[in-house]
Amino acid sequence: MNVPNTQPTGRGKIFGKELEIVISTLLRAGVLLSMAIIAVGLALLVRSTSVSGTGERLDMAGLLSYGPGAPPFPATIPAVLRGAVALDPLAVILLGAAVLVLTPVLRVAVSLAAFVLERDYIFAAITLFVLMVMALSLVVGGAA
């Protein structure tokens, strides 16, 4: 059936709003939230490089050199969360990065829900495949 499809996403509504608006809002919110967290982390970082009081001065030159072995900042999501709660500037920044990484994942999940609601099972399967690859990257890489 070669019917011109004027709304490429299908005609679904999700949460009562058009799919495109949901996705668009989600993307924007995710970016803004993650940037806010990163900005806070950066402020903490700047503070820690100059504060000579209770905090130790950050060894930035050491942090910037790359070498084999475990990196000097958290590398798994649980570690990032723990560090962020403790207001470790490195962990807070990485938390922002993690939120940013999760934004497209959430966006794909929303698309999946929309396709299922529209009963477009072929595209639901396609979207599920993409979601699985993304989940796999989190697990195989070791972050989750």
Next chain:
Amino acid sequence: MSDTLFLLATFLSAVAAGIVGSILGLGGGIIIVPVLTLFLKLDIHYAMGASIVSVIATSSGAAAAYVRERLSNIRVGMFLEMATTSGALTGALVVAYLASNVLFLVFGLVLLYSAAMMYRRRHGETVAGVDSDRLARRLRLNGSYHDARSGETVSYNVTGTAPSLGLMYVAGVFSGILGIGSGVMKVPAMDLAMRLPIKVSTSTSNFMIGVTAATTAAVFLARGYINPVVAAPVALGVLLGSFVGSRIMPRMSSGLIRKVFVVIVLLVAVQMILKAFGISLGQGADLK
């Protein structure tokens, strides 16, 4: 160089990269990695990590606008993302086995390719006469969009679905290996192979880049390539820069400026390739 000065230098470099990237339509990654490695002498892994974070931010921000305007074809995007994410996962995992020299070489070659693409960029708006291929029809990939300039609604069909998957896989692999968005490969694939209107290609590519980059970034995060000290100023800077760039871009469409930038990108490409062979041209700031 003091710590705060380093953060400031990184931030400003990122803003510049964001502006240039958005003017050229090249995306932040391809610009920021050379700037960080050649100019600020950072390790390429950290440069890639910072780059991929900024790529997610800028592409998601832009995609939000395009999706709203119904310019992106979400079905085509999702379909192709099967290939790009698979490629990105493969590429990101392979990085651990590649020496930095190899990364520099591959990067330089991709930059050469980007310069060539930038130079060739002449596009017409109409896509009359393309029939959807069988897979495209089965998946109902065709669509239409409202062209703000002409005021008409343009319908289009989609073809070349199978080869595009292959091209997208390759684009994904490069994203995973270099920490870039690979928009430079996605747009021509959609433009030439699938015969999508250029506006749909660029906005759909933008929509897809975030997903590809997130897959790459997830692996990078765990591998420790995302150094917070670098990623924070870079992400904020590139986002700001691309925002500024998108504002001044409409006034800058002169062909001369593009040609100048093509030359600059070529020079940077050559430097990256030289660096792969251990030859450093000695400019830039040393922070240690």
